[in-house]
Amino acid sequence: MDRFSQTGRVAVITGGGTGIGRASALALAEYGADVVLTARRPEPLESTAKEVEALGRRALALPADVTKASECQRIVDATLAEFGRLDVLVNCAGGGTTKSIRSWSEDEWHQMLALNLGSVWFLTRAASVPMLAQGKGAVVNISSGASLLGMPQAAPYGAAKAGVNSLTASMAAAWTRKGIRVNNVVVGAINSASLTDDLARAGIDPALIAQTNASGRIGEPDEIANAVLFFASDAASFCSGQSLYVHGGPGPAGI
Numbered sequence: 001m002d003r004f005s006q007t008g009r010v011a012v013i014t015g016g017g018t019g020i021g022r023a024s025a026l027a028l029a030e031y032g033a034d035v036v037l038t039a040r041r042p043e044p045l046e047s048t049a050k051e052v053e054a055l056g057r058r059a060l061a062l063p064a065d066v067t068k069a070s071e072c073q074r075i076v077d078a079t080l081a082e083f084g085r086l087d088v089l090v091n092c093a094g095g096g097t098t099k100s101i102r103s104w105s106e107d108e109w110h111q112m113l114a115l116n117l118g119s120v121w122f123l124t125r126a127a128s129v130p131m132l133a134q135g136k137g138a139v140v141n142i143s144s145g146a147s148l149l150g151m152p153q154a155a156p157y158g159a160a161k162a163g164v165n166s167l168t169a170s171m172a173a174a175w176t177r178k179g180i181r182v183n184n185v186v187v188g189a190i191n192s193a194s195l196t197d198d199l200a201r202a203g204i205d206p207a208l209i210a211q212t213n214a215s216g217r218i219g220e221p222d223e224i225a226n227a228v229l230f231f232a233s234d235a236a237s238f239c240s241g242q243s244l245y246v247h248g249g250p251g252p253a254g255i
Helices: 019-030 042-054 069-083 106-134 152-178 193-202 206-210 221-232
Strands: 010-014 034-038 059-061 088-091 137-144 180-187 243-246
Touching (some): 010 019, 010 106, 019 034, 019 042, 019 221, 034 042, 034 069, 042 059, 059 069, 069 106, 088 106, 106 152, 106 180, 137 152, 137 221, 152 180, 221 243
Parallel strands (some): 010 034, 137 180
16 A cells, blocks of 8 residues: 555645546545645635644635636645645646537637646646656546546537647656656546536436446546545556546446
8 A cells, every 4th residue: 555655745736626626636645745725716625634634734725716727836836835845736626617609608618628627737847846856746637537538518628638639648758757757547437526517417317427437337436536645646657648437337228
């Protein structure tokens, strides 16, 4: 289990107040990491920070807009000022909505790409500077099964997450020899507010989505956090540029 240890490490988690981000923060803290939690809403960040501190680790709740390069740099600067290092970055900020291809406005298109793809680009580039200086770091991106499938009701979201898959490979090719591993967790349907709220708006029963995979259920955030912990840890020391699809297994259609 020592290979999963995060003792002495500092992790930045975007979207860290809820869902997969919260679960990832708690998993990393449980194994020894101090964490910086960032998202737009301060209240969930403060709540998760208290949970981290209850595990005996330090936490910094830092509200920010990760679609802006200047805000991403502020996150890195605040992390270094508070903890003196940055070892793990989990790019979990994101979200989507469903509507027909012709229904998207120009602003909605740009917003979807900024949140799901631009945030990964800006924050990872900023975080790479201290990681390269110390000669070691781990970046874990959170992508989606929508990046691999034709989903006309979520086309901009799927396109943005496909970009995350590509950035993962490109950044790994650039930095692995310099000590930074970059990997990607591609997630299926997960029991989080972003999914359940969108299904409710669309009038879709979550039980129907659960039947599309072999497990016959929607996954839990903790099950994604386990994959994040693996990629962040020395147990994944020979993994970089990889995408792990965690989706409950192929369903009746083989998808």
